[in-house]
Amino acid sequence: MEKTIHLRIKRQDGPASSPYWEEFKLPYAPQHNVISALLYLREHPINLRGERVAPVVWESNCMEEVCGACTMIVNGTPRQACAALVDDLAQPIVLEPLVKFPIVRDLHVDRQKMFDALKKVKAWVPLDGSQDIHQHAPRIAPADQALRYAFSRCMTCGCCMEVCPQYHDASAFIGPAPLGQTALHNSHPTGGFFKEERLHALMEKGGLADCGNAQNCVKVCPKDIPLTQAIGELGRQATIQWLRDIFVK
Amino acid sequence: MAKQRVVVIGGGLGGLWAALRLVEAGYPVDLFSLFPVKRSHSCCAQGGLNAVLDIKGQRDSIQQHIIDTIKGGDYLGDQPPIKTMCEDAPGLIRTYDRMGVTFSRTPEGIMDQRLFGGVKNRRTCFAGATTGAQLLYSIDEQIRAKEDQAGVTKYEYWEFLSLVLDDAGVCRGITALNLKTMQVQAFRADAVILATGGAGLIWGRSTMSSSCTGAATARAYQQGAKFGNAEFSQFHPTAMKGHDKLRLMSEACRGEGGRIWVPRKAGDQRAAKSVPEDERFYFLEEWYPTYGNTVPRDVASRAIVRATRHMGLGVRGQEVVYLDLTHKPRAFLEARLGGILEMYETFAGQDPYVNPMEIFPAMHYTMGGLWVGYEKDAQTGGIVRAHPKNHATTIPGLYACGECDFAYHGANRLGANSLLSASYSGRVAGDATAAYLKSLKSSSDKLPQSAYDAEKKRQEEINQALLTRTGGENASTLHHKLGEVMSEHVFVERENKGLDNALAEIGTLKERARKIALDDKSGWTNQTLPWARQLQDMLVMAEVVTKCARLRDECRGSHYKAEFELKQPEGKFAGDPEYEAYKATWKTNNEKWLKHSIATHTSDGPKVEYWPVEVSVMAPETPRDYR
Incomplete structure (x- = not known):
């Protein structure tokens, strides 16, 4: 029998529709990844029953695991579909949308709340305008820059949020990704000037105290961001801030 | 006069810089993107961006950066904008540093620099090997801060469809497709900035992200914007x-x-x-x-x-x-x-x-793009900063920046100059647009609603026709075919016979594309509809690229036709008679071909004419020589 790639996909026509499973087979070729297989289906959207159906809807852009768009659950694990090589996966390859975010259609979900969380923690370095001020930022030790670089690789893909037991509809927890970004900006020589505002946002309900220390986040992060280290460091900073709030008024 | 607003299309480095400058100047911005802007193709840039900091004891100079860029582009780039870009690069880097970009550091904690191609000095600032992502994230953060202060309104998951032009041909807004509801909407704007990137998908597969179809520029081109140097594409x-x-x-x-x-x-x-x-x-x-x-x-x-x-x-x-x-x-x-x-x-x-x-x-990269102008500063030889002519396309009120414009790189781009030009041109386009808005006598709210309604209706009819057609061609099949044609005939080496074949094949594909039928007829997040439209626009752009390549009978930068190669005499250098003879032929060739090819859309395909290149900073006296 001809070798094939067998996909089993959880589909949903719209936010209010019911989900259903649909299966597809395409001819095998080496070096396929999940996105290149889905691209094949866009041209040949024929399911296992031989019916021509609407092509599967999904998000992708860079196809090299840097833009974060194509995150979905591949054989039970949230990851970037472009970097999920067919040759490494058990078949049928089961594709599901992330469950912690509202469904748009099929494998396409809406991760806007992750971007909104970045606003809440003010994940930026405040500038007095983008004009040249004829000065660099203060010097940064290579070791500090190495840690900042590790945090700065976050592509807001949602894997860490997906596996966090504390992050769900019924909880206010902000989730691991924005905490990593808070640590990043607090560690910048001038970004740190605004540490207090960021920490206060995290000392409210849904902040640091809601982390259950399950440590799932670091295990799935495709960029190996030391998220638990960020959370530990922020906890230390928040304690100092709490004492400061009491005694230095 | 009501508050003026600007539409910026594209959320990579160019679009975000333009938006940032406009908001800082006090103008509200409506920012359109196919996806959350943080996922834009700028994040794929790896190696770094060039700015002369001269921290390695090599006596690097801004003058040398200017020379390397001009020569790297085989003299085809207009020189005043190149000059100012290289002069402003160190300041731009300092701003990025202040934004918190995680640039790699020397042991002393200052930004490190590495070597890149076409250059002898270490001039490239970098953040590991994910520099583009790091720059994009930092400016994305700055825009998010402005969004918080209600200066920027993001329209993510929206696709630009067309410009709204008034009777005088001035750009007064756009129509766009909501990629979730599939509804078309018209937006008023006093100026529009396109920052929509390159067109790698015309070659089928490329190093570009799947959003880099060039469809947005093709749409502006079909509405009258002139396109420059289309035949120059970089093959990495x-x-x-x-x-x-x-x-x-x-x-x-x-x-x-x-x-x-x-x-x-x-x-x-x-x-x-x-x-x-x-x-x-x-x-x-x-x-x-x-x-x-x-x-x-x-x-x-x-x-x-x-x-x-x-x-x-x-x-x-x-x-x-x-x-x-x-x-x-x-x-x-x-x-x-x-x-x-x-x-x-x-x-x-x-x-x-x-x-x-x-x-x-x-x-890998499209050097060609929408033609954009500049105002030369007679005193410095660079450009007049914050002048409304800078980065203006041939359609009044329409600006372009980033990879979708044709500036800076001439016939070949140097490595690490693209993150520079994307950022810098976005900043210039933002400043130029602010200057343009100040000069306007009326605002877009004076234009009757009927102009917007008519354009919206035109776009809805195109969508409707696609959604109702049955039993025809598949857009992906045609895309594969287009990729094969371009990769065979319009690649690193070109010849006229192959280019003629390519033009004929593109013509056939355009015919077939009129028969595209969609496998998805739904009115919710229908990805086949925008893809079918993009494919049709890619065919238009492929024709422009191929036609310009067919017409240019010489070798310059990335454009190579063996038949017209002026061979450098092996082992001979300046002073040797063989080399001097070669140089003389090279100069004669420049008189004919050192010109921008400028394409204008007509119903019979592109009309191509040749415009002079501004070479006032460094006259083309010596050929490129990397031996």
Whole structure:
């Protein structure tokens, strides 16, 4: 029998529709990844029953695991579909949308709340305008820059949020990704000037105290961001801030 | 007069910089993007961005950056904007540093610099091997701060469809498609900035993201914006092969000491590691001893094609050569190239620290783009900053910046100049648009609603026609075919017969594209509808590229036709009679061809004319020479 790639996909026509499973087979070729297989289906959207159906809807852009768009659950694990090589996966390859975010259609979900969380923690370095001020930022030790670089690789893909037991509809927890970004900006020589505002946002309900220390986040992060280290460091900073709030008024 | 507003289309470095400058100048911005802006293609840029900081004791100078950029582009770039870009680069870098970009550091904690192609000095600032992502994130954060202060309104998951022009041909807004509800909506604007990137998908597979179809620029072109230097596309010498994408291996690999080679014996089946040193052909080092592996990209790509297709020396007889970093210490590579070597390992299943990578040239960057102007400063020879002519297209009120414009890079872009030009041109376009708005006598709210309604209706009818057609062509099938045609005939080496074939084939594909029928008829997040429309616009742009390539009978930068090559006499240099004779022929050729090709849309296809290049900073006296 001809070798094939067998996909089993959880589909949903719209936010209010019911989900259903649909299966597809395409001819095998080496070096396929999940996105290149889905691209094949866009041209040949024929399911296992031989019916021509609407092509599967999904998000992708860079196809090299840097833009974060194509995150979905591949054989039970949230990851970037472009970097999920067919040759490494058990078949049928089961594709599901992330469950912690509202469904748009099929494998396409809406991760806007992750971007909104970045606003809440003010994940930026405040500038007095983008004009040249004829000065660099203060010097940064290579070791500090190495840690900042590790945090700065976050592509807001949602894997860490997906596996966090504390992050769900019924909880206010902000989730691991924005905490990593808070640590990043607090560690910048001038970004740190605004540490207090960021920490206060995290000392409210849904902040640091809601982390259950399950440590799932670091295990799935495709960029190996030391998220638990960020959370530990922020906890230390928040304690100092709490004492400061009491005694230095 | 009501509050003026600006529409910015595209959320990569160019669009975000333009938006930031406009908001800082007090103008509200409506920012349109196909997806959350943080996912834009700028994040794929790896190696770094150029700015003269001269921190390595090499006496690097801004003048040298200007010369390298002009010569790297084979003199085809207008020089005043190049001059000011290089002068402003260090200030731009300082701003990025203040935004918190995680630039790699020297032991003293200042920004480090590395070597890139076409350059002799270490001039490239970098953040590991994910510089583009780091820059994009930092400006994305600045925009998010402005969004918080209600200066920027984001329209993510919206696709630009067309411009709304008034009776005088002035741009007064756009129509866009909501990619979730599939509804078309018209938006008023007093100026529009296109920052929609390159058009790699015309070649089927390229190093570009799947959003880089060039459809947005093609739409502006079809509404009258002139397109410049379309035939100039950069084929990056070092990319991995793949079904869906040709993944870039940064030029930084060569800058950090990577060596390109093939076994000397054709069809050698041995593993790379078992080929002894004296049986390896380091062809770039042999052919170009001065620059070696860091020759510019066009030169390297042609050399790889020469070694494989013409000399038959590709690895295992295939169209592949080695990019070898295995002689460098692991810790050094991890710190400076870790991000991309990780990517190579993921997608190739081979460890690049142990085995040489296997690479081949791939479509990478469009130097050509929408024609944009500038105001020259007679005193400095650069441009007048914050002048409304800068980055203005030929449609009044429409600006373009980033890869979708044709400025700065001429016939070939130097590595690490694209993150610079994307950021810098966005900043200039933002400032120019603010100056334009100040000069306007009326605002877009004076234009009757009927103009917007009519354009919206026109777009809805196009969508409706696509949604109701049955039993026809598939857009993806046509896209594959287009990719084959372009990759065969409009690649590193071109010839007129092949280009004629390509034009005929594109014509056939345009006919077939009129019969596209969609597999999805739904009115919710229907991805087949925008894809079908993009494909039709890609065909228009492919025709412009191919026609301009057909007409240019010379070799310049990335555009190469063997038939018209002026061969540099081997072993001869300035002063030798053979070299002087070659130089004289080169100068005569420049009189005819040192011109921008300018394409205008007509119902019979592109009409091409030639406009002069401004060479007032550095006259074209000596040919490029990287030997």
